[in-house]
Amino acid sequence: MNTWIVIAAYNEEHSIASVVKELSKVGYKNVVVVDDGSSDDTYKVAKHYTKHVARHVINRGQGAALRTGIDYALKEGADIIVTFDADGQHRVEDIPILIAPVKSGEVDVALGSRFLKEGSNVPLFRKIVLKGGIFVIWLFYGVIITDPHNGFRALSRDAAEKIEITMDRMEHASEILSEIKKRHLKFVEVPVVIRYTQYSMAHGQSSFNSIKIFYRMLLHRFSK
Amino acid sequence: MMQPIQIAALIVAVIHLARIISLWKNSKIPTKAAVFWFLIWFAVLVIVFFTPAIDALSKPIGVGRGIDLVVYVAILGLFYVVFQLYMKIDKLEREITKLVREIALKK
Numbered sequence: 001m002n003t004w005i006v007i008a009a010y011n012e013e014h015s016i017a018s019v020v021k022e023l024s025k026v027g028y029k030n031v032v033v034v035d036d037g038s039s040d041d042t043y044k045v046a047k048h049y050t051k052h053v054a055r056h057v058i059n060r061g062q063g064a065a066l067r068t069g070i071d072y073a074l075k076e077g078a079d080i081i082v083t084f085d086a087d088g089q090h091r092v093e094d095i096p097i098l099i100a101p102v103k104s105g106e107v108d109v110a111l112g113s114r115f116l117k118e119g120s121n122v123p124l125f126r127k128i129v130l131k132g133g134i135f136v137i138w139l140f141y142g143v144i145i146t147d148p149h150n151g152f153r154a155l156s157r158d159a160a161e162k163i164e165i166t167m168d169r170m171e172h173a174s175e176i177l178s179e180i181k182k183r184h185l186k187f188v189e190v191p192v193v194i195r196y197t198q199y200s201m202a203h204g205q206s207s208f209n210s211i212k213i214f215y216r217m218l219l220h221r222f223s224k
Numbered sequence: 225m226m227q228p229i230q231i232a233a234l235i236v237a238v239i240h241l242a243r244i245i246s247l248w249k250n251s252k253i254p255t256k257a258a259v260f261w262f263l264i265w266f267a268v269l270v271i272v273f274f275t276p277a278i279d280a281l282s283k284p285i286g287v288g289r290g291i292d293l294v295v296y297v298a299i300l301g302l303f304y305v306v307f308q309l310y311m312k313i314d315k316l317e318r319e320i321t322k323l324v325r326e327i328a329l330k331k
């Protein structure tokens with residue numbers, strides 16, 4: 001089966017090389033990096049390690065970048081698409097576990113969850129914010145997910161074609177869940193480990209950004 | 225006898241009306257927009273000169289002073305305009321994203 005890894009990268013010149021290298025070391029050669037209008041050398045660095053690099057001329061947000069990457073992978077004939085973060089917070093060794101249920105045809109989508117594993121290393125404040133997110137997702141879409149804003153996912157080709165991401169920024173994570181529900185896709189949550197390094201904490205989402213995300217979800221709901 | 229606030233409102237309204245007319249004459253703004261903004265500022269003129277009439281209008285609907293009614297309506301109008309702008313920007317953003325994604329996949 002043709003597995004493609006999709007990475008959305010925005011100003012990640014310091015981590016993108018090691019992430020792509022790590023992937024290729026364990027045999028994932030089909031890696032598409034979408035440089036989301038970075039102002040640093042993300043594009044150049046990525047180009048050096050994989051031939052599949054798409055570039056947004058201006059920054060449009062992670063949702064838009066993932067969509068571009070998914071379209072790219074679909075065009076290349078991907079059977080399974082894995083979305084992976086550019087800052088090194090996901091572990092390559094979790095990929096086989098994540099894609100297994102998709103590969104076997106058991107489900108259409110596998111979602112990584114950092115809360116399913118015993119002794120997870122999530123910082124307390126972040127935990128509270130993420131739990132609040134779970135409640136909001138349930139309120140909006142009626143699905144209960146232990147970790148809605150985890151960017152580590154595996155999609156079957158069929159699911160990737162069906163899921164429509166229209167929100168450009170971080171709200172896409174919630175939107176994917178609503179699409180899963182709307183399109184009656186089968187999904188499972190798979191325990192994964194998130195590496196909270198100093199780098200990924202500094203580069204990732206601030207917990208306070210969750211307020212902005214919630215606000216935009218509300219607006220989106222009413223402007224449809 | 226006109227109050228100072230009436231004179232101020234009058235001056236502001238006249239300046240804006242003159243500006244709208246000149247912009248429209250030089251085809252800097254479309255006729256539709258010109259008519260819209262002209263009516264807005266014309267309404268300000270009407271309010272300045274016919275304050276008692278506005279009072280007469282507001283009393284029956286339970287608003288004590290005419291000027292309060294004007295403020296309420298103005299705030300509602302502003303909300304409407306903000307919402308329209310939000311929708312427009314949202315649409316523009318989507319279109320920009322569409323363009324950016326197409327360009328990225330073409331290469």
